[in-house]
Amino acid sequence: xxxxxxxxxxxxKVRKMKKLFSYxxxxxxxxxxxxxxxxxxxxxxKNKGDIFTMPPEFxxxxxTFDNYIRIFVESDIVRGFMNTMIIILPTTFIGVFAAALAAxxxxxxxxxxxxxxxxxxxxxxxxxxxxVLVPQFILFRTIGWLDTFLPLxxxxxxxxxxxxxxxxxxxxxxxxxxxxxxxxxxxSYFGIFRVIMVPLAKPAIVTQVILGLLAGYxxxxxxxxxxxxxxxxTLQLVLASFRGYYTSDWGLIMAGSVLALIPTLLAFFFAxxxxxxxxxxxxxxx
Numbered sequence: 001x002x003x004x005x006x007x008x009x010x011x012x013k014v015r016k017m018k019k020l021f022s023y024x025x026x027x028x029x030x031x032x033x034x035x036x037x038x039x040x041x042x043x044x045x046k047n048k049g050d051i052f053t054m055p056p057e058f059x060x061x062x063x064t065f066d067n068y069i070r071i072f073v074e075s076d077i078v079r080g081f082m083n084t085m086i087i088i089l090p091t092t093f094i095g096v097f098a099a100a101l102a103a104x105x106x107x108x109x110x111x112x113x114x115x116x117x118x119x120x121x122x123x124x125x126x127x128x129x130x131x132v133l134v135p136q137f138i139l140f141r142t143i144g145w146l147d148t149f150l151p152l153x154x155x156x157x158x159x160x161x162x163x164x165x166x167x168x169x170x171x172x173x174x175x176x177x178x179x180x181x182x183x184x185x186x187x188s189y190f191g192i193f194r195v196i197m198v199p200l201a202k203p204a205i206v207t208q209v210i211l212g213l214l215a216g217y218x219x220x221x222x223x224x225x226x227x228x229x230x231x232x233x234t235l236q237l238v239l240a241s242f243r244g245y246y247t248s249d250w251g252l253i254m255a256g257s258v259l260a261l262i263p264t265l266l267a268f269f270f271a272x273x274x275x276x277x278x279x280x281x282x283x284x285x286x
Contacts, residue, residue: 044255067255080238088216091156099159103167125161151226163208170204
């Protein structure tokens with residue numbers, strides 16, 4: 001009995017040591033990954049003459065918010081942010097709704113050619129975006145959409161193949177008995193989707209919304225190709241233009257980068273529970 005107790009205690013100590021080392025490793029890794037962000041925030045709070053002092057100062061001796069005041073007064077960062085919101089908000093929500101409808105159809109409806117259509121949909125994910133870049137540009141130029149938000153919005157209204165794939169995996173994990181019971185109660189397919197599927201798939205849908213918002217928010221190549229007028233520039237284009245307007249004013253450039261980072265941090269902070277749950281459950285179900 002004593003040997004068994006000693007064996008259990010030694011095993012518990014090993015488990016605690018492994019857990020301790022895991023926490024230490026993750027903490028060190030997290031701090032290492034956070035160094036660029038800390039340096040960016042620190043630089044944004046420094047005067048121009050204090051940025052390249054040696055040894056480097058992670059905590060400014062004389063912090064100032066002048067760079068943040070200048071960024072609002074001298075730049076178009078607010079207009080760039082509003083342009084970005086105009087593009088990504090309707091595109092993301094309409095696109096996720098369309099993707100959820102398609103995923104529900106592929107997961108729960110039996111129609112001719114369902115598997116073949118889904119195969120072709122997944123096949124589009126294997127096609128690099130750069131391959132269709134020139135044909136898309138020619139198409140949008142022909143119909144007169146250049147220097148407007150339409151090329152950045154309209155394609156997204158039809159949903160992304162990746163979103164359809166992940167939502168389908170989630171929907172396939174919902175028992176078919178619920179669908180049959182809803183049919184007996186007289187619900188239409190859209191009613192089943194609205195009343196049953198959407199509430200059950202809330203974590204997965206929220207995850208796709210967050211991923212869509214982040215992808216649109218950080219998109220640089222699309223606006224760079226289709227937008228020419230400065231008044232139409234998105235936030236990423238405005239930030240990129242700082243390198244030309246404020247060549248060596250790194251404090252101002254970093255202040256703009258910090259402001260651009262805040263919305264993404266807030267989005268993850270307020271929806272992290274649904275985001276993590278949606279990623280986990282989508283990977284397990286199906």
